[in-house]
Amino acid sequence: MKNISIWQDTVNDSGKYDALKENIEVDILIIGGGITGCSTFYQFKNDNIKVALVEKNRLGSGASSRSSAKITFLQEDIYTRLNNTFGRDKAYLYYRSQKEALKIVSDIVESEKIDCDFKTSKSYLYTLDSSNIKKIEQERNIVSSFKEKTTSIKKLPNGMRIESGFYVNDTYIFHPLKFIKEIVKKSISLNHRVYENTKIIKIEKEKDYFKCYTEKNIIKTKKIVLALHYPYFLMPYLMPFKCYLEKSFLICSSVKNSYDFNAINIEKPLKSIRYYNDYLLTVSSSANLAFASNSRKMVDDLEKNTNITNYDYVWSNYDLMTLDHLPLIGYIDDNLILSTGYNTWGNSNGILASTIIKDLINNKYNIYKELFDPRRAFNKQKLINYPINIFSNLYSFIDSKINKNKVFYNGNPRFTKINGKSVAIYKDNKGKEHIIYNKCPHLGCSLVFNEIEKTWDCQCHGSRFDLDGKCIMGPSNYDIGYK
Numbered sequence: 001m002k003n004i005s006i007w008q009d010t011v012n013d014s015g016k017y018d019a020l021k022e023n024i025e026v027d028i029l030i031i032g033g034g035i036t037g038c039s040t041f042y043q044f045k046n047d048n049i050k051v052a053l054v055e056k057n058r059l060g061s062g063a064s065s066r067s068s069a070k071i072t073f074l075q076e077d078i079y080t081r082l083n084n085t086f087g088r089d090k091a092y093l094y095y096r097s098q099k100e101a102l103k104i105v106s107d108i109v110e111s112e113k114i115d116c117d118f119k120t121s122k123s124y125l126y127t128l129d130s131s132n133i134k135k136i137e138q139e140r141n142i143v144s145s146f147k148e149k150t151t152s153i154k155k156l157p158n159g160m161r162i163e164s165g166f167y168v169n170d171t172y173i174f175h176p177l178k179f180i181k182e183i184v185k186k187s188i189s190l191n192h193r194v195y196e197n198t199k200i201i202k203i204e205k206e207k208d209y210f211k212c213y214t215e216k217n218i219i220k221t222k223k224i225v226l227a228l229h230y231p232y233f234l235m236p237y238l239m240p241f242k243c244y245l246e247k248s249f250l251i252c253s254s255v256k257n258s259y260d261f262n263a264i265n266i267e268k269p270l271k272s273i274r275y276y277n278d279y280l281l282t283v284s285s286s287a288n289l290a291f292a293s294n295s296r297k298m299v300d301d302l303e304k305n306t307n308i309t310n311y312d313y314v315w316s317n318y319d320l321m322t323l324d325h326l327p328l329i330g331y332i333d334d335n336l337i338l339s340t341g342y343n344t345w346g347n348s349n350g351i352l353a354s355t356i357i358k359d360l361i362n363n364k365y366n367i368y369k370e371l372f373d374p375r376r377a378f379n380k381q382k383l384i385n386y387p388i389n390i391f392s393n394l395y396s397f398i399d400s401k402i403n404k405n406k407v408f409y410n411g412n413p414r415f416t417k418i419n420g421k422s423v424a425i426y427k428d429n430k431g432k433e434h435i436i437y438n439k440c441p442h443l444g445c446s447l448v449f450n451e452i453e454k455t456w457d458c459q460c461h462g463s464r465f466d467l468d469g470k471c472i473m474g475p476s477n478y479d480i481g482y483k
């Protein structure tokens with residue numbers, strides 16, 4: 001069984017980019033090479049300006065290579081939630097934005113002839129719980145009121161029985177890593193450069209430009225696009241109080257019959273599915289990161305929820321959830337644009353963001369500017385979720401300080417002190433001990449061992465480290481050393 005995503009395992013790994021080795025000056029610096037950063041880079045490909053895209057690991061190594069890779073506007077009960085919080089007009093505007101995203105991606109795939117297993121797929125929303133039939137009807141009514149054709153169903157095309165559900169046409173599935181790598185390849189030129197293994201560790205604002213520091217060089221830029229999923233800095237934007245991370249596990253199991261539809265249920269436990277070649281991809285078992293330390297238990301729950309115990313791939317993914325269900329796309333300061341908070345729908349929203357960002361930078365009107373403005377005011381939903389979010393943030397932070405050496409598995413790994421410092425030790429199956437300090441470099445939270453993927457994970461803000469402390473995901477800008 002592999003503990004990387006099926007996308008990471010089935011992409012051609014050629015087309016690596018060198019790290020930055022000199023000081024440079026650009027008009028726009030895009031930080032983060034996921035679906036957002038790469039789509040934004042693509043949007044500027046024909047513009048006569050200097051653009052640099054920097055990625056701290058490899059392109060697509062973050063959340064974008066670990067999703068279920070649907071591109072759909074049917075996103076659980078999003079329209080009911082938006083309707084309740086903001087009213088019908090804003091719910092419709094969000095629907096319109098997602099439809100636009102679908103058009104943008106299909107146009108790119110067609111015009112650039114991108115080979116990324118892109119397929120039209122019907123999206124299904126269903127419930128397995130009779131008490132949720134009303135919720136399904138509510139969502140269907142709203143979607144239908146947008147003049148979208150919806151069709152009611154009693155079972156999924158693979159024969160799975162449900163209590164109630166409906167589907168919409170003309171949504172998509174794809175291979176996210178192939179898409180990302182291809183659009184970047186199509187956008188590179190002398191003035192449009194990509195640097196992998198290049199992380200921005202500090203940003204300084206000068207009068208009318210920024211100085212962005214990598215470990216060895218400086219990038220001078222007029223504008224910055226923060227496409228780095230979870231912005232690593234706290235002040236002055238207080239990201240952890242505006243959003244929280246949700247962690248989920250995904251599995252891929254081989255199947256005899258494959259289908260082109262994708263489906264998601266409206267309740268927890270989640271059972272979101274799609275097929276890729278001869279595999280069934282299932283997402284289940286998701287939780288606020290503060291309560292998702294025990295990866296083994298999450299996967300046990302997933303197996304129980306899905307009745308699948310035999311699978312070929314298992315991996316986790318994190319996404320940033322906002323308090324009012326809407327993404328954060330727009331200026332957070334002069335010449336500083338943020339795009340994140342996609343509430344697990346970052347393929348459509350990341351691609352859409354690239355066009356909003358382009359309009360913002362070009363001072364062009366964009367109809368979605370206000371809807372997604374990261375500086376938008378408090379609303380009903382934010383007010384309800386704000387205290388819960390503060391509680392879960394504080395809970396994970398304090399818990400990580402008090403319960404320093406959380407062990408869910410017997411024997412391996414173990415925690416101890418060496419020279420007065422807390423260390424975490426993992427003994428691999430060749431008997432080699434891997435020792436790292438038990439402290440996340442981001443904000444000093446202690447680590448928990450993820451037995452499924454054999455990584456050390458920070459339960460506060462989602463940074464993840466390999467057995468030797470190299471940061472492979474998340475907001476930490478540093479590896480964990482051990483000297």
Ligand SMILES: Cc1cc2nc3c(=O)[nH]c(=O)nc-3n(C[C@H](O)[C@H](O)[C@H](O)COP(=O)(O)OP(=O)(O)OC[C@H]3O[C@@H](n4cnc5c(N)ncnc54)[C@H](O)[C@@H]3O)c2cc1C
Binds near residue numbers: 031035062473
């Ligand atoms: C279980 C699960 C299933 C999902 N399924 C779907 C789906 O079916 N459809 C859908 O639309 N969405 C889905 N999503 C959501 C989607 O995966 C994410 O919203 C999306 O990939 C986020 O893209 P991004 O570009 O913002 O972030 P990322 O892909 O994480 O990219 C950010 C990049 O920034 C880099 N970076 C960070 N800090 C720095 C720095 N200091 N310097 C340089 N680089 C840096 C990171 O290494 C990373 O590569 C799912 C999410 C989860 C959790």
